[in-house]
Structure formats: structure tokens, C-alpha cells
Amino acid sequence: MSDYDVRMVVLSTDDLDASIRFYTETLGMPLKFRDGSHFAAIDGGSITIGLATALDHPMPGQVVVGIKAANVDAAAQSVEAGNGGVVKGPYNDAHERRAVAYDNKGNGLVFYSPLPR
16 A cells, blocks of 8 residues: 555636536535635535645645655655656645655645644
8 A cells, every 4th residue: 555645736816706517516526625716616426636735735836746654754855866856845834744745757645634623
């Protein structure tokens, strides 16, 4: 079993309400939750679709893959060793440990792990 589990794809939006309407009304996907006017999570089945404005997007304008990691710090070290790069972190936010990175071709990645309670 891998130490990594792809859980989310984060998309950029400049109009959160319109993006939520598209995924919920046009495609019929359920809204999991909304965080103010800057982030929403859409239930995409096995993957959550994150809709984020520039305020909450880790790499505005890019598609970013959210990967649950057993060890965020080790993931960040592996990325750097593999000719990728770490943009921010590893760091703790209110709910999880994160590292914002890009792979060896510049694709956006966010590694995260829930903080112990």
C-alpha cells in the first residue's frame, strides 16, 4: 500500500457561486461544504473537486492535485530530491499539515495529513 492517496483536485475560479452552480446544477454533483466566498468542495465520488478563488488556492490559475500523505515532511523531501520543488511548507494550518509543491514538470501538488487531535 502506498503512503499517498489522491483525494482532491483543486480548480481555480473567479466566481465561486457560478462554479458551484455549474457542478451542482449542471452536473448534479452534491456540494460537500462551502467556506465563505473563497472555497467549496464538490462530491466527485472517489475524488473531491475543490473550487478555490485566489484567496484560498495554493497555486492560483493551476489545477492542483491534493494528496493525503502519511508523512508530509518526507513527501516534500522526496519532491525536492526528484527535481520537483516546494513552494510553501511543510506547515501546519488549522486542521492539517501541508506542503504545496510542484512535480518535475511544474504540475501543482498539495500534500496534506490531518493534525493529531
